[in-house]
Amino acid sequence: MTNPRAAMLVIGDEILSGRTRDANMFYLAGELTKQGIDLTEVRIVSDDQTAIVDALNALRQSYDVVVTSGGIGPTHDDITADCVALAFGVPVDVRDDARALLQAHYDRQGAELNTARLRMARIPDGATLIDNPVSIAPGFSLENVHVMAGVPAVFQAMVASLLPNLTGGAPLLSQSLRIFRGEGEIAEPLGKLAQEFSELSIGSYPFQKDGIYGANIVIRGADGAMVDRAMAKLATLFPT
């Protein structure tokens, strides 16, 4: 009984150019972990049609769940909906239900639903809409691919709309111990512990700051009692 496996595709030049620091990946990783869905791979590609379509096809065939962020706004560099349609080989056009959402929104604002804004109602055939309580323009799900906006506040709202519809597994429990010794000193007994508790994931994440070395040892697993036993053993191996 393994957990569902997820991948994320981040679409946009702004992270690759070093202009923006990612926020959506970090958020999604935490939310999926809580839900018992294992985020297993992330890819970041630029606003390039071939790159997006190839990544979509690779990920949707390999993972149970694929979440994308970015590229669904009204400007010329927003090409995600068209790329999803290409990847699935389905038509894409302005859809009445999405248009109605936008029309009502801009009517309330006294603004015009112009050609550019109408691009945000382009939905690939067969998709269902993902609710966007922040700025209305919807995301959408097509089979196992869930397409969301890149603006963090909107992305997070869409994740909240989507998550109840995803089947999760056993939430991964994790405990950690901070050890102020170099990894080289703790590696051998830690490796033996990992062999003994082979059903758990035992990771060592070294840190080095202001001349102080050490490692955070993180033990993860779905079986809480087993995680407890491994943590107890870890504490006896490396008394603080």
Add this chain to the structure above:
Amino acid sequence: MTNPRAAMLVIGDEILSGRTRDANMFYLAGELTKQGIDLTEVRIVSDDQTAIVDALNALRQSYDVVVTSGGIGPTHDDITADCVALAFGVPVDVRDDARALLQAHYDRQGAELNTARLRMARIPDGATLIDNPVSIAPGFSLENVHVMAGVPAVFQAMVASLLPNLTGGAPLLSQSLRIFRGEGEIAEPLGKLAQEFSELSIGSYPFQKDGIYGANIVIRGADGAMVDRAMAKLATLFPT
């Protein structure tokens, strides 16, 4: 005359589980951009041999430069060097020059170069070492793949060691304008500007915070005079 294209492979469970927020990708993206190397794709995979080897082979065949971070420490979950050797089909073993670096380092510290630490001297055949002034255990380069540590201070030091050896292109110049109007209002004239200056990359990055909407328009290109002209035109389109 296009710039070299780079990819990054981040190896490790800690980002995928939402435990750690990425720092290395953000750092590398900025450094490569300054050097005129276009970071074009990033993949993040877990500490899993098949995932690492497959990603390495896909990226090294598609890009001029591949930088990896993570998985070269002394603990059981550090498997990057072995995965690189597998990907290239070359042997990997403790190498004398790397061992000598570590031996001298631990002698100075009065510590033992034990079996675990010696793992950090495992270097695939044919690789050259990347200097690590922070904690000595070296990274390595094999053909176009450059393997570095995941601890940010060490990663950054290794990037500094590596960068002078990489051939860069024309540094990408960028200018930006913050426009306090919704993307839907500016999309059409912006799209025309992007067509007029098709040699430049014109990106629109919407923001939404505390009820204020707008977009940062970023114009990038190697030709500074052309970027200036496009920015001037942008400013006339959207006077502040």
